[in-house]
Amino acid sequence: MRGTIYVVSGPSGAGKTSILKEVLKKIPNLTFSVSYTTRPKRPGEIDGEDYFFVSKEKFVELVNSGEFLEWAEVHGNLYGTSKSFVESKIEKGINIILDIDVQGALSVMKKLPDAVTIFICPPSFKDLKKRLDNRGTEKEKDRERRLKDAKWELSHISDFQYLVVNRTLNESVKQLEAVIIAEQLRVDRIKDHMGLQDFFKESDNDVCDN
Amino acid sequence: MRGTIYVVSGPSGAGKTSILKEVLKKIPNLTFSVSYTTRPKRPGEIDGEDYFFVSKEKFVELVNSGEFLEWAEVHGNLYGTSKSFVESKIEKGINIILDIDVQGALSVMKKLPDAVTIFICPPSFKDLKKRLDNRGTEKEKDRERRLKDAKWELSHISDFQYLVVNRTLNESVKQLEAVIIAEQLRVDRIKDHMGLQDFFKESDNDVCDN
Structure with a gap:
């Protein structure tokens, strides 16, 4: 059975990354899709774990070789989702979670209509401003751009399936976890992938044969 | 915002009732739909809590007055879901969970296409037999009938949205809980009921206004 692709998106500063980190610790058979980026590494970030940090030249090379499922410029930096990374995981039956900006999420949805899409938003715009201030890594110009982008991003909530x-943090982790577990129980998903008959066989079940 | 109706079904002896009791303890704003039945009360069951236990005559009276959302004969007894009970809850914004046989669930689905439907099945047919034996309340004839019905019921899994x-017990409680939480986060559900704009206002959120 192929893995499921979960796309988590929302404005910068909504708290996506913290929620994802906790959820990844809790759910087995779920892995994080490592993206490529040209943005500078922040303190504490690890190359190949948080992102593959590359130069603009290298990024353009990857674009030309068709390596990206989607790529986009966000806040002046380039971000790209590795097609080969995602495909290798789902072919092995591993579920994968993509943390991408709203623009990227919208293009992934078109290419992968089976993906489960979750929008994470802050409780208020005031709160979003505060989170960006607390991050402390933002220049005033960057901060203003993020807030402007957030307004456009929030207008796309209804293109997503779930809203957190x-x-x-605790409540949001529980909610995202619930979405991931529930989607694994969807009859449509099980049926599409292998048929219920096979599902029962695999789970050592003789219900359908009796 | 109107409450959501969750329909939980599956063969007798799959363990539905035990799972439901645990889930109801864990999730706030979720209540159990008390059905009417003509079957005899089992030890420990409470009238008005597990079921409304009524005579066959009273049941027929309720059928004629249009009180049932669905009703069916199962294993020789009559079971009916109270329309007024369910409606009074969801109008108040309370989510309600219906524990009904597969036949009843299929008719509720037609009447209430927005209902979330969950099939609970035992891990194997062998296991189902064992559970009915352990219940100890079954006459041999009843037990055989339940097993025969279970085969028909299991052939309807693909009419449901989720499969547990x-x-x-622990794993199943966690899974049913996940389905209930996840469905509350569906953008379609929020949008259909009151619009995202209102949702934000209600949650003291000024995101959309800025």
Whole structure:
């Protein structure tokens, strides 16, 4: 059975990354899709784990070789989702979670209509501003751009399947976890991939044969 | 915002009732739909809590007055889902969970296409037989009838949206809980009921207004 692709998106500063980190610890058979980026590494980030950090030249090379499922310029930096990375995981039956900006998520949805899409948004615009201030890594110009982009991004909530309003980390982790577990139980998904008959056989089940 | 109706079904002896009891303890704003039945009360069951236990005459009266959302004969007894009970809850914004046989669930689905439907099945047919034996309340004839019905019921899994294979109580409770939480986060559901704009207002959110 092929793995499921979960696309998590939302404005910068909504708290996506913290939620994802906790969820990845809790759910077995779920892995994080490592993207390519040209943006500078932030303190604490690890190359090949948080992102593959590459130069603009290298990024353009990867674009030309068709390596990206989607790529986009966000806040002046390039971000790209590795097609080969994602495909190798789902072919092995591993579920994969993509953390991408709204623009990228919208193009992935068109290419991968089976993907499960989750929008994470802050409880208020005021809260979003505060989170960007607390991050402390933003220049004033970058901060203003992020807030402007957030307005456009929030207008696309209804293109997503699920909405998590990030009030507290614990609650949001529980909600994202619930979406991931529930989607694994969808009869449509099980049926599409291998048929219920096979599902029962695989789970050592003789219900359908009796 | 109107409540959501969750329909939980599956063969007798799959463990539905035990799972439901645990889930109801864990999830706020979720209540159990109390059905009418003509079957005899089992030890420990409470009238008005597990079922409304009524005579066959009273049941027929309720059928004629249009009180049932669905009703059916199962294993020689009559079971009916109270329309007024369910409607009074969802109008107040309370989510409600219906524990009904597969035949009843199929008719509720036609009447209430927005209902979330979950099939709970035992891990194997052998296991189902064992559970009915352990219940100890079954006459041999009843037991045989339940097994025969189970085969028909299991052939309808693909009419449901979610499948929980009841291997352990803990795992199944977690899975049913996940389905209930995830469905509350569906953008379609939020949008259909009140619009995202209102949703944000209600959650003290000024995201959309800025």
